[in-house]
Amino acid sequence: MIISMRKNAARAEIDSVIQRIEDFGYKIHTIEGEERVVIGAIGVGDTSACLEALEAMNCVEKAVRISAPYKFVSREFKPGRTTITVGGNVHVGNSEFVVMAGPCSVESEKQILESAELAAKGGAKILRGGAFKPRTSPYDFQGMEEEGLKLLAKAREHTGLAIVTEVMSDNDVSLVASYADVMQVGARNMQNFALLKALGKCGKPVLLKRGLSSTIKELLMSAEYIVAHGNNDVMLCERGIRTFETATRNTCDIVACAVLRELTHLPVILDPSHATGKRSLVPALSRAGVAIGADGLIVEIHPNPQKAISDGAQSLEPAQWLDMMKSLQPYIELWKAERMSTVAV
Secondary structure: OEEEEOOOOOHHHHHHHHHHHHHOOOEEEEEEOOOOEEEEEEOOOOOHHHHHHHHOOOOEEEEEOOOOOOOOOEOOOOOOOOOEEEOOOEEEOOOOOEEEEEOOEOOOHHHHHHHHHHHHHHOOOEEEOEOOOOOOOOOOOOOOOHHHHHHHHHHHHHHOOEEEEEOOOHHHHHHHHOOOOEEEEOHHHOOOHHHHHHHOOOOOOEEEEOOOOOOHHHHHHHHHHHHHOOOOOEEEEEOOEOOOOOOOOOEOOOHHHHHHHHHEOOOEEEOHHHHHOOHHHHHHHHHHHHHHOOOEEEEEEOOOHHHOOOOHHHOEOHHHHHHHHHHHHHHHHHHHHHHHHHHHO
């Protein structure tokens, strides 16, 4: 249910409505604007009695059911866009197009520091890098774990870039959160519900990647787990899905970026590196991401991709990365102009 309070409702009136909703056994989620408070109520069973009781309260302007199965992340609950602040000075989902860049894995201090400098030189605001790596083969490099997190933190001190890195287990949430600015959920863990619940309490923004064979609805339901457990700061990432096509690593569902912007208020990020698996295709898909209205990109780059321990084939070389970011600027300027006009309306 969505309960819209009357304009300038008093705190005592808001509290009385919240108490009435809780009396019916529902969980509460509020959005407090300058003039009006909107209350979301989630629970199991028929909402008719609760809705009728709320509509009878003078301080309530309107109380309606949310038809989408994902409640808190739906546009029904919040028609406007969510802006997520990362590292204190980066704002994702507003009028700032945010690029995240870095290597697939943290391999050494020299490699991650060079990657961070390269990312910053190209205009990235957030450094990506894996300290914990979920690999298909148990014999592949699994990451440097906490030592990798320490190196990411050192790269942040060196460049000022915020950090996004993957967390694989609910047991590692506290550890990763002590280093990272953004907690990444990889495609294989999109429906790891114990992890999603723990991320709801971690106090850090989350980048949730779409599963290899998951629908848009399933992605939104996974985001709902995180928000319903207390964390509103979720970014959704389209990184390609598994199809019968073999020409690319995955099949980029580029229209998913537009669909998600219709269905949810959460920011949408495109990952052109995993979607294609080929560095030659990354610039073109990045332009498509800007054009279709994504809020940002997450791109793999490496100082020397030929020597990368993982995902070297899809990582941009330094010159490719800098050229791509330069070529993206006219598209990003058009993107910003469109966003500003939308905000003005």
